[in-house]
Amino acid sequence: MNPSVSPLGKDLVGLESLSREQILSILDTAEPFKEISERRIKKVPVLRGKTIVNLFFEASTRTRVSFEFAEKRLSADTVNISSSGSSVVKGETLVDTARNLEAMRIDMVVMRHGASGAARFLGERIPSNVINAGDGQHEHPTQGLLDLLTIRDHKGPIDGLKVCIVGDVLHSRVARSNIHGLMKLGAEVAVCGPPTLLPYEIAGLGVKVFTRVEEAIEWADVLNILRLQLERMQGGYVPSLREYNRIWGVTSARLKVAPREILILHPGPMNRGVEIDSDVADGPHSVILNQVTNGVAVRMAVLYLLAGGQPESAEAAKQGGDS
Amino acid sequence: MTEKNRIHVMDEADVRRAIGRMAREIVEKNGGTEALTLMGIHRRGVHISKLLREEIERAEGVSISSGSLDITLYRDDLMVIGPRPVIGETKLPPEGVDDRKIVIVDDVLYTGRTTRAALNELTDWGRPSRISLCVVVDRGGRELPIQPDIVGREVPVLRNQRVEVLVPELDDRLGVEIIHLESEEA
Numbered sequence: 001m002n003p004s005v006s007p008l009g010k011d012l013v014g015l016e017s018l019s020r021e022q023i024l025s026i027l028d029t030a031e032p033f034k035e036i037s038e039r040r041i042k043k044v045p046v047l048r049g050k051t052i053v054n055l056f057f058e059a060s061t062r063t064r065v066s067f068e069f070a071e072k073r074l075s076a077d078t079v080n081i082s083s084s085g086s087s088v089v090k091g092e093t094l095v096d097t098a099r100n101l102e103a104m105r106i107d108m109v110v111m112r113h114g115a116s117g118a119a120r121f122l123g124e125r126i127p128s129n130v131i132n133a134g135d136g137q138h139e140h141p142t143q144g145l146l147d148l149l150t151i152r153d154h155k156g157p158i159d160g161l162k163v164c165i166v167g168d169v170l171h172s173r174v175a176r177s178n179i180h181g182l183m184k185l186g187a188e189v190a191v192c193g194p195p196t197l198l199p200y201e202i203a204g205l206g207v208k209v210f211t212r213v214e215e216a217i218e219w220a221d222v223l224n225i226l227r228l229q230l231e232r233m234q235g236g237y238v239p240s241l242r243e244y245n246r247i248w249g250v251t252s253a254r255l256k257v258a259p260r261e262i263l264i265l266h267p268g269p270m271n272r273g274v275e276i277d278s279d280v281a282d283g284p285h286s287v288i289l290n291q292v293t294n295g296v297a298v299r300m301a302v303l304y305l306l307a308g309g310q311p312e313s314a315e316a317a318k319q320g321g322d323s
Numbered sequence: 324m325t326e327k328n329r330i331h332v333m334d335e336a337d338v339r340r341a342i343g344r345m346a347r348e349i350v351e352k353n354g355g356t357e358a359l360t361l362m363g364i365h366r367r368g369v370h371i372s373k374l375l376r377e378e379i380e381r382a383e384g385v386s387i388s389s390g391s392l393d394i395t396l397y398r399d400d401l402m403v404i405g406p407r408p409v410i411g412e413t414k415l416p417p418e419g420v421d422d423r424k425i426v427i428v429d430d431v432l433y434t435g436r437t438t439r440a441a442l443n444e445l446t447d448w449g450r451p452s453r454i455s456l457c458v459v460v461d462r463g464g465r466e467l468p469i470q471p472d473i474v475g476r477e478v479p480v481l482r483n484q485r486v487e488v489l490v491p492e493l494d495d496r497l498g499v500e501i502i503h504l505e506s507e508e509a
Contacts, residue, residue, distance in 0.1 A: 007405070029406075032393065035413060041447055044396040074396075304396075308406035 008305050011123035011130040014139030015180040023184055027149050029301035030294070036073055037296055047076040047307055052108040053101050056133070057083040060112055062268055062292065063133050063143070067110050070299035076108075094118065098126050108306065111135075129306045137171055142302060143267055144177025146295040148185065150287050151222055153294070154263050159186035164216040166250060167226030167275050168197045168237075174267045178224055179205055192216040193248060196237045213248050217258045224265040225250050228275045241274050251277045261285055268292070332478055332486075333499035338459070341475035342371070345457055346378035348473045352455065353424045356383050360423045364441055365393040365411025367430035370490035371459055375428060388423070390416040397440035413444075421449040430488035432458040435469035460499055462486045
């Protein structure tokens with residue numbers, strides 16, 4: 001009678017391993033969750049009694065707070081652990097940390113970690129649901145999902161849209177999740193940035209490559225502008241911030257000549273005046289704060305769908321978790 | 324679905340007569356339309372609520388506040404049956420629920436669990452001065468101490484039968500039918 005939701009499995013590691021139907025099912029589930037955050041009492045009891053650990057081995061404000069709001073608005077009990085001030089700095093391994101948490105009977109782990117593949121590694125070893133909140137240069141699936149939701153809110157169905165990811169694609173897990181998600185939903189995807197910051201053979205993923213930001217602006221319906229990680233300066237990837245802005249920066253002067261209105265996304269935190277100019281970031285086509293609002297709804301949807309329980313896969317993880 | 328046959332219980336005229344009477348009962352039992360709010364439970368309750376509202380507005384010549392509830396996130400069996408799509412819109416009336424006389428409107432009253440969830444959701448939002456329950460069909464089979472205040476018709480049926488209230492927006496007609504299910508699904 002009821003249309004069923006596509007199950008996500010035990011963990012959310014990345015968008016690469018999800019089907020188009022699973023991604024759409026998350027986005028559709030996120031829609032009604034938006035409304036809960038607009039209520040005077042922003043809470044529903046659906047995850048009551050669930051214990052969730054937010055395990056952050058890398059600095060994060062937006063993502064951690066967003067997850068925490070999502071968890072609390074679904075009535076879960078949450079604990080935050082960041083690497084500084086935890087046993088991690090005393091040399092404990094990831095699996096030992098997680099097993100100790102398991103021993104306290106938790107239900108889910110939301111983890112950010114500097115190593116690519118850390119989320120899958122952990123998910124295969126503990127029975128709790130694992131949600132990847134960013135692992136190294138691999139994926140940041142909930143960011144990808146909130147970008148998709150925000151684009152869909154403003155441009156309608158993703159199919160056929162031209163989306164260009166601008167900036168440091170090489171080091172960006174946001175870029176990877178975006179590329180997988182967008183392509184599964186039928187968008188045309190391009191990347192644009194200094195050749196030093198584009199992965200080798202990126203075109204193999206089926207994306208267009210622009211080396212001039214003007215070309216990207218002429219082509220795109222949507223620009224997702226990545227943060228230039230300032231520590232890349234030391235790596236010699238770009239000559240200087242000023243030069244980066246002059247060549248790659250998305251400025252209102254460049255957008256003025258665009259043949260159509262371009263939707264502007266940025267995962268934050270922004271370097272104003274480097275990859276994006278203030279008048280673009282605060283301009284009429286910027287949906288950067290909508291992304292933040294949608295982030296809570298998307299994470300509520302992911303938590304809700306995963307919590308539905310896949311006892312057999314959790315059981316399997318428990319059996320096979322001996323390494 | 325393993326439907327064997329449909330038994331016709333109420334046709335459009337029957338349902339319209341019941342709605343007319345229920346609308347009058349709502350006004351009577353709430354002492355008029357002052358502070359009255361109708362809250363339909365997704366999905367069919369929302370459409371029934373709209374019919375009741377139109378009826379009350381026509382008879383009383385006033386506009387009635389209304390809203391809708393999707394109780395999916397308040398279910399007590401989510402961890403058993405897995406997540407369901409949350410498709411219904413939950414719409415709080417613009418006046419809120421504090422000090423309102425809320426009438427929960429649903430199509431069929433069975434175990435009472437949906438009503439329990441709706442009561443929790445409403446009381447999470449505020450403190451109504453009164454909450455009453457209005458259903459088109461009471462089919463019996465309660466699992467909680469919940470009883471309706473206003474009923475269209477009592478239709479006692481077996482566990483392997485399902486009562487369907489048909490509404491024009493979803494089923495192209497108004498009516499009540501019983502479906503005999505072969506399996507234990509009920």
